[in-house]
Amino acid sequence: EELGDILREARPARFAKNSAIFDEGQDAHSFFVLLHGHVRATKTTPGGEQIVVRYVAPGETFGVAMAIGLPRYPATATAVEDSVVLAWPSSTWPRLVAKFPALATNTLQTIGSRLQETHTRVVEMSTQQVEQRVAHALLRLAGQSGRQVEHGVEIDFPISRQDIAQMTGTTLHTVSRILSSWERSGLIAGGRQRIVLREPHKLLVLAEAASGEDGPPDRA
Known part of the structure; x- marks a missing residue:
């Protein structure tokens, strides 16, 4: 009522x-x-x-x-x-x-x-390398709006690499480089504004891992 x-x-x-x-x-x-x-x-x-x-x-x-x-x-x-x-x-x-x-x-x-x-x-943004930030962003989006598909978890709405760059405080070039590398290694599958997390557990390891690089977080 x-x-x-x-x-x-x-x-x-x-x-x-x-x-x-x-x-x-x-x-x-x-x-x-x-x-x-x-x-x-x-x-x-x-x-x-x-x-x-x-x-x-x-x-x-x-x-x-x-x-x-x-x-x-x-x-x-x-x-x-x-x-x-x-x-x-x-x-x-x-x-x-x-x-x-x-x-x-x-x-x-x-x-x-x-x-x-x-x-x-x-x-x-203050403490993590850019690769960690991108991994956290994808995991967060999958947790909020992910759906199970045959080969992993798909973020269930159109999202571009530019969107991810704007979420993580980095550049389109840097996000494209990271996601292309992850596609080649089988962590994710990409399409036209679609992303499937094929290995969410491995992405979580990347997101939580301490950076192996010296210096402050990558602001690229």
């Missing part, structure tokens, strides 16, 4: 692949639950560089700027494939959480989980 009350406030919306659901800095007019597809959240640095913050999987909330007291969206949300969302006007948020406290609790737990993920990535 409570779920029905909440859903009556929502409207469904469809977004074509590569279309923006909202833009960074735009007034936070709505908050969303993703029903189908995947959404990429990105931020733009003062220098104009894009950084992939995270990917949103079906069933997740996003764009809940009101929950953290922000009047504008802190990132851009883009559909990476044809996607369907439920959207609520932000003006309904105070009333809904007052009437349904579990909504606020669950949303804050989601935000806390994402904050912890961000902290983990900051540590990786």
Whole structure:
């Protein structure tokens, strides 16, 4: 009954692949639950560089700027494939959480989980070599949106090498070099914006291994 009350406030919306659901800095007019597809959240640095913050999987909330007291969206949300969302006007948020406290609790737990993920990535960026960071990124994506296929675990949405570079603070050239090497050694299989982890256990060993190189983390 409570779920029905909440859903009556929502409207469904469809977004074509590569279309923006909202833009960074735009007034936070709505908050969303993703029903189908995947959404990429990105931020733009003062220098104009894009950084992939995270990917949103079906069933997740996003764009809940009101929950953290922000009047504008802190990132851009883009559909990476044809996607369907439920959207609520932000003006309904105070009333809904007052009437349904579990909504606020669950949303804050989601935000806390994402904050912890961000902290983990900051540590990786500060302490790990680029190969370790790329391995962690692939394992994280497979854990969030992986599906079992015949020869391993496929990241179940389109993702480019440029996306991985933006997630790991490195360059497209470096990511291409690493992934091509891993393809030759059979750790992964690649296709057009598709990646299959053929040897997830070996990738985990790579991700957790202490670097054999001297000096600070590779910032290439």
